[in-house]
Amino acid sequence: MSWRELLPPWLVIVAGLTGIVLLCVSTKDVPVAPLRTKYGIVLDAGPSHTILFIYQWTTTKANKTGVIRGCSSCPVQGPGVSSYSDSPQKAGKSLEPCLNWAQNKIPAEQHSQTPLYLGATASMRQLNLSHPILSDSLLAALTGTLKSSPFNFQGAQILSSPEEEAFNWVAVNYVLENFFKYDWQGQLVPSKKGMAGVLSMGGTSAQFTSDLEEEKQAPEEGVRLQLYGQTHRVHTHQCPCHGTEQLRRRLLSVLIQDQRTAKTVSNPCWPLTYSQEVQWQSLLAGPCAASDDTRDTPGPKEVFNITGSSNPTACMNLMQSLLNSSSSCSFFKHSLSSDLKPLQTRLLVVSEAMDFMRGTAPSPDLGQAVKRLCGMSIKELIRESQASLDTLADYCTVSAFIFHLSTRGYTLDFDQPAWTAFQKMGDRSSGWTLGYLLSLTSTIPQDSPSFLKGIEPGVWSLLLILFVVLLMGSFLRISYRVMAKESSSSHRSSSVFDD
Template sequence: MSWRELLPPWLVIVAGLTGIVLLCVSTKDVPVAPLRTKYGIVLDAGPSRTILFIYQWTATKANKTGVIRGCSSCPVQGLGVSNYSDSPQKAGKSLEPCLNWAQKEIPAEQHSQTPLYVGATTSTRHLNLTHPTLSDDLLASLTVALKSSPFSFRGAQILSSPDEEAFNWVAVNYVLENFFKYDWRGQLVPSGKGMAGVLSVGGTSTRLTSQLEEENQVPEEGVRLQLYGQMHRVYTRQCPCHGTDQLHRRLLSLLIQEQRSAKTVSNPCWPLSYSREVQWQSVHAGPCAVSGDTWDTPGPTEVFNITGSSSPTACMRLVQKLLNSSSSCSFSKHSLSSVLQPLRTRFLVISEAMDFMRETVPSPDLGQAVKRLCGMSLKELVRESQASQDTLAEYCAVSAFIFHLSTKGYTLDVDRPAWTAFQKKMGDRSSGWTLGYLLSLTNTIPQDSPSILKGIEPGVWSLLLILFVVLLTGSFMRISYRVMAKENTLSNRNSSVFDDN
């Protein structure tokens, strides 16, 4: 019998034995998560502009919530969406350049699977209250334009103020890795850190957003968010008379009333050589108006020349007096004890004035930093920033207001390195809510089903490998032996033939 005749039977034997062994070995299903990148688009329809944000994340989630890794944006040319109330069709038309840009940024095969959301904020909220029909027409125009795009349009909505601030809170804590962090192996683990609060100083109001620790603390207007397997209860307190614009008006109104008899009103919060003419009705109107002790009220059209005197101590004292007399929003450490518990929360401050102060006069002592900022001349301020002189002149008063909060039981994060890292990760802070918004929505975005592989334990795999080697070696040796035996037999026969001859 030749080796060609012996090889097939032995291969069949080896394969059969191996198959029997494999059938007897227990296996388990091993899921293999897809590594394909997913994309999501959020349009921030703000008061003065609209921005299209593209976020991306891997298909793998952490406790049902996505882990977003990247962001790019496209500012829409033109005004904010609410400015198109007279011609809603133009609102949808204005989005086309950025939608075309997004089509190039996202792979074509994923266009139909990329969710697209629109969130309208401050100005559209106001329009919806005053002219609901116009706001509905605007949203309808946006819907028509976005449904014609290749992306998966999921709807346009007007965000409530508490929702917007809650999503901003999510973004801040996500970027600061307060929900989770990556360990040295690159795996997600609980961060072990507490959640930060957010103190946001806007133009018309100041907002304090914080997580509530106890269930019975949640007010009716609180927002509940399910993130990374945990429920977070977030509450925002708005102080409508403490935004940058309102602080400015109330401060000037108080100064004019206190220095009514003076030809020129001195403002200790403005830098030297800076002055401005102010009409009384422009600073003393509305629910935030400040009333002084004098009965000699100026006429509505009376104009006052206000000039800066650059006195940090006097400015801080003036701001403190202004806020202590405020009835619209009390900032004592006990006033929020049933809601925000300021003594237990560390607040990250979002304010243009604080950004400027961190860059120009960094100091671990907030009080000293404010005094240094308030002592800067107009020339120094202009040299450090490209903002307008009117904007720069207001930074001192806003910074003094933030310092005042730190004396009322609020722990404020003024650390420059931490803030710089936050800025790099966050990008456009004014639209930070879009990140938090999409993070919360990833809970509803279906996750790709992982492929399943059959797996065995490492020890069993090693035994099978040894068995394969033994069987193959034995088969090879046996076949080699038979071939050699056959050759010896033939050799002996040939020798016998020669001997007979």
């Protein structure tokens, strides 16, 4: 028997041996992370209303922290929960329609795995200070309703101001991709942009939140958070009596005392022809004193007619003198020399007034933008916003305050794409809910991955080459046999014709 006839069986033998080698080659288990979507629910029990947020993310994490990709919300009908202090059970009952909505939005098989949390903020903090028993009753009623839902209830509590601001800081830096970013291959990689600070304007106070150096500054203070493989110690500077409402009261107080003899009090920070009758006693309400000096003050029942004169320069000068005489906001005086000096230079401002100015009076020069806003007429203000005129009238005062803050050593960030990204995550005023859930994902166990068998790339390449050689050899052998047969047939045919 010739070697040509032995070749096919030898090829079969080699193929069998190759299969045996494949069974003997060492392999390793390669984990494959599942892409199942997970959900989380956070209720923001704010001063005027409650909103239920549903966030969703895949089970794949970035350095042990989730990557949230979607958000939907359900506004709870009725006032804020603190308004139910006389009937706590109604507060719990008011949540039921939105909880039912959430059950329809989230697959039933994931209800028991979906964390549910409620955080109460400013108004409940005040109620807890003045009437702790009432606030406890409200929380108990809310807890009862949330526990009866099919979701994984995590708790209902009153957030401290530092906690609320810390979670808001997390949300801002998350949407700005300061924790991580996507590279050109779509992979998550650490970001090198650094963290941004956040200035949020409340009604009573302003808060400046920043990330502090590890163990070098006030180690006993701040909220410690573990996010994306790094530890952040977030500290909030409180600035009492510099919130939106208190700035307004303090400004009107100064104007009234300066112009007591006039029939009408002129306010350069209000639009032209806008006016209000203000009782002196109303300026004394709240935790802050309305007057910054000891001059002779009006009687509590005395009423003053205050009319806007729309004078941007006078308004900015008045606000500057007001802040220079203020003694209640320490971080303005020591912003550059404070022991709690922030690492970052960027400061994102969370304020409705600045949002309005960004859309209606954009300018690379903040001072010019403020002057443009302060010079707008009532018609222009109403045309650009659906907010009440009383709210719009005070936007100039707040924007002038923030401008003077920028002259104290802080760099304000008014990047429009940054705000567009922030607003995509739902209600920007409830940014703390996003920050809270991001911090919570680090404690939620990741789904167990499935495994595939894998071999080393070098071994795989050698086996591929061996199979290619076998296939080529078999193909050449078959081609040779066909050609040999055709040649033999042709030779016999020619022999017949020759005979």
